[in-house]
Amino acid sequence: MRLKSPGLANKAMSHSTQQGERGFAASPILSALRKRLPWFHGDTAIAFLVLIPSIVAVAIFIYGFILWTGYVSLVKWDTAIEDYTFVGLRNWIQLFTMERFHWDLRSLVLYALGFMSQCIIFGFLIAVLLDQKIKGEALFRTIVIFPFAVSSVVTGVAWRWLMQPTTGINLLLQKIGFENFYFEWNANPKWGILAISVAAAWQFTGYIMALYLAALRGIPDELREAARVDGAGTWGLYRRIIIPLLRPVTFTAVVLTGMGSIRVFDLVTILRGPAFTTDTLAFHMYQSIFGLYRFSLAAAVGFFMVFLSSFLVAPYLHSMNLEAEQ
Amino acid sequence: MKTRQLLSRSAIYFFLIVFCLFYLLPFYVMFITGLKPYEDLNVTRMWDLPKTVSLDGIREAWNRVAPNFRNSIVITIPAAIISSFIGSINGYIFAKWRFPGSNTLFILFLVGMFLPYQGILVPLVRTLQAVGLYGKTLGLIMVHCIFGIPITALLFRSYYAGIPDELVDAGKIDGCGFFGIYRWILLPISMPSFAVVLLWQFTNIWNDFLIGLVVLSSPRLAPVNVAVQNIAGSWSVEWNVQMSAALIAALPTIVVYLALGKLFMRGLLAGSLKG
Numbered sequence: 001m002r003l004k005s006p007g008l009a010n011k012a013m014s015h016s017t018q019q020g021e022r023g024f025a026a027s028p029i030l031s032a033l034r035k036r037l038p039w040f041h042g043d044t045a046i047a048f049l050v051l052i053p054s055i056v057a058v059a060i061f062i063y064g065f066i067l068w069t070g071y072v073s074l075v076k077w078d079t080a081i082e083d084y085t086f087v088g089l090r091n092w093i094q095l096f097t098m099e100r101f102h103w104d105l106r107s108l109v110l111y112a113l114g115f116m117s118q119c120i121i122f123g124f125l126i127a128v129l130l131d132q133k134i135k136g137e138a139l140f141r142t143i144v145i146f147p148f149a150v151s152s153v154v155t156g157v158a159w160r161w162l163m164q165p166t167t168g169i170n171l172l173l174q175k176i177g178f179e180n181f182y183f184e185w186n187a188n189p190k191w192g193i194l195a196i197s198v199a200a201a202w203q204f205t206g207y208i209m210a211l212y213l214a215a216l217r218g219i220p221d222e223l224r225e226a227a228r229v230d231g232a233g234t235w236g237l238y239r240r241i242i243i244p245l246l247r248p249v250t251f252t253a254v255v256l257t258g259m260g261s262i263r264v265f266d267l268v269t270i271l272r273g274p275a276f277t278t279d280t281l282a283f284h285m286y287q288s289i290f291g292l293y294r295f296s297l298a299a300a301v302g303f304f305m306v307f308l309s310s311f312l313v314a315p316y317l318h319s320m321n322l323e324a325e326q
Numbered sequence: 327m328k329t330r331q332l333l334s335r336s337a338i339y340f341f342l343i344v345f346c347l348f349y350l351l352p353f354y355v356m357f358i359t360g361l362k363p364y365e366d367l368n369v370t371r372m373w374d375l376p377k378t379v380s381l382d383g384i385r386e387a388w389n390r391v392a393p394n395f396r397n398s399i400v401i402t403i404p405a406a407i408i409s410s411f412i413g414s415i416n417g418y419i420f421a422k423w424r425f426p427g428s429n430t431l432f433i434l435f436l437v438g439m440f441l442p443y444q445g446i447l448v449p450l451v452r453t454l455q456a457v458g459l460y461g462k463t464l465g466l467i468m469v470h471c472i473f474g475i476p477i478t479a480l481l482f483r484s485y486y487a488g489i490p491d492e493l494v495d496a497g498k499i500d501g502c503g504f505f506g507i508y509r510w511i512l513l514p515i516s517m518p519s520f521a522v523v524l525l526w527q528f529t530n531i532w533n534d535f536l537i538g539l540v541v542l543s544s545p546r547l548a549p550v551n552v553a554v555q556n557i558a559g560s561w562s563v564e565w566n567v568q569m570s571a572a573l574i575a576a577l578p579t580i581v582v583y584l585a586l587g588k589l590f591m592r593g594l595l596a597g598s599l600k601g
Contacts, residue, residue, distance in 0.1 A: 054435075066441075069449060129345075132338050143346045146353070146580075149529065151534075154573075207594060259442070263444065282442070286536075286540075303445060309441070
């Protein structure tokens with residue numbers, strides 16, 4: 001920096017602010033704005049103006065569109081032609097009494113249970129194993145996160161082959177000794193959705209593992225030592241000290257996997273089983289628009305998904321906000 | 327004591343190897359199946375290595391998805407670059423030009439990161455139709471840029487927040503304004519952050535399926551993941567072609583991940599944890 005002397009610098013600074021103020025005072029609109037918003041001058045004002053396009057984009061494409069979706073769910077738009085005749089809660093009542101919607105909710109619960117528990121349990125377990133000063137740790141870590149680099153479509157294509165009843169996993173298990181093993185996986189009319197959650201967890205566990213591993217690295221060794229000195233065994237150390245310390249990560253993991261459960265779509269398009277057995281909200285929503293042109297019903301499903309997500313997003317953003325203020 | 331330790335060490339390695347086998351399994355199957363000739367696709371020999379290596383599957387898959395692969399490049403690269411730049415400016419403002427309510431505004435931005443896109447699809451389709459961008463590559467690029475605003479702002483904001491305010495103040499003293507400080511002070515030291523965000527956006531946009539499917543579904547213009555899904559959805563039994571197509575679609579992100587794993591990890595962690 002070409003800083004010459006503090007005195008000069010002060011002078012330069014006061015000079016530039018004066019100039020800035022005089023520049024703005026010339027415009028009556030801006031000077032009126034300044035009186036209302038005392039911070040709105042000089043470079044802070046420029047910064048705000050530069051931010052405006054993004055603010056507008058977010059306001060329209062996110063908040064505006066959610067409200068718009070909410071409104072569409074209250075009108076009679078159920079053909080390819082737009083129809084904004086207000087019908088109140090008719091679409092919502094129809095949705096809530098629909099058999100397909102009940103299948104969606106059932107899928108959501110099963111999928112969320114399967115996906116969240118697999119990601120969190122295995123993610124945590126692998127992170128703990130990798131934290132034991134392992135030789136070749138980087139290689140192990142790279143392999144576990146590897147599936148996260150590929151798309152859900154690729155994941156779906158690979159697992160559809162693996163889940164073919166006559167071959168794939170069934171064949172592998174039969175070969176290694178479970179001779180009578182047979183399961184229809186995603187085609188199973190009862191538990192097909194859980195099979196899809198296995199493919200999803202295969203892809204996502206590495207992410208959760210990375211979060212846990214980073215947090216484990218952040219726990220000082222002295223703490224572990226102190227616990228050992230106090231006579232805690234490995235089990236006690238994890239149960240009493242490490243798992244409670246990792247609570248923020250577990251919270252993040254619950255939010256991320258929960259969001260993933262609400263919006264699962266890509267995998268379902270590829271791995272879906274018979275009829276509605278593996279139907280999800282997202283898939284129902286997509287088919288309502290692009291198969292049936294029932295825009296209002298689709299909007300109700302979409303709005304419902306946003307509603308569900310808000311129970312995860314709100315506490316998460318709240319915790320982020322607290323962090324940011326610190 | 328010593329045998330016990332040896333035992334527990336072996337158990338740790340054993341479990342790690344089992345986990346890794348599980349994560350590699352689908353890649354192994356994709357790879358060997360993709361290299362098998364059509365005659366060799368026998369369900370009972372799925373796990374066996376190909377008797378004869380054939381490039382027919384890969385060639386056929388490439389014939390089918392090559393145009394879409396090119397579309398994905400045309401969509402992903404500009405979208406990743408533009409959204410990184412937008413994110414860099416926004417992150418700079420949120421980190422260094424606080425104004426009353428800027429934190430709240432930032433949190434309101436972040437909501438977009440967690441939004442299930444189903445909540446905005448109907449208006450999105452309608453709006454794109456109205457401005458003539460529906461079914462156009464440019465429309466998809468624009469949508470990716472807009473929905474990239476939250477995550478890129480978050481990543482850059484946490485990076486710039488780590489840069490001391492004194493540096494910015496020194497710039498002000500030197501007579502730099504808003505743009506001068508960005509151009510001459512922050513941008514030159516932003517390269518690590520740009521690398522992380524570009525990589526993150528590249529991977530996300532390349533791997534996107536839903537938005538591509540909705541905005542750009544015409545088979546000729548669709549991105550590669552939509553094309554791969556089409557091949558898989560056609561219930562064809564040419565598994566070698568399906569697996570090859572999937573591998574082709576996965577190749578760019580796999581290469582990027584293997585080459586730049588560290589940056590990828592950094593994006594992974596920053597994207598979820600830092601406020």
